[in-house]
Amino acid sequence: MGTKRHKPEDVVAKLRQADVLIAQGPSVADVIRTLGVTEVTYDRWREEFGGLKTDQVRRMKDLKVENQRLRKAIANLTPDKLILQEAAKGLEGQRRQNV
Structure with missing residues (x-):
């Protein structure tokens, strides 16, 4: 069933x-x-x-969908941020060596 x-x-x-x-x-x-x-x-x-109430349930449903969308966006951006942070560390280290 x-x-x-x-x-x-x-x-x-x-x-x-x-x-x-x-x-x-x-x-x-x-x-x-x-x-x-x-x-x-x-x-x-x-x-x-x-x-x-019915309108509150609709709003809650919309918020859940928006929350899910934002979580996916964060998950997609996190690796990019880590790569950029590593690259920035490398550039900073090179600058110190050149000074």
Whole structure:
């Protein structure tokens, strides 16, 4: 059986739906069954998206993408920086010898 990926916006909507259903009286286990997810998934969603609104989730998602892009940029630039630092040390050493 394959796993289904839920979009963060869908997760927030399901958590709100769960809150409404729980307020009406059924047990949490019944509500989780109604949502069609496992208890572990529900708990993980609560922990990650508990008090967020849909627009906050979108912003968080955008920030994660931007963070990932910046990490890749840093990873690509780090070797270049190290090479330039080594070259600068070599040039500085040559200058001292010439003086």
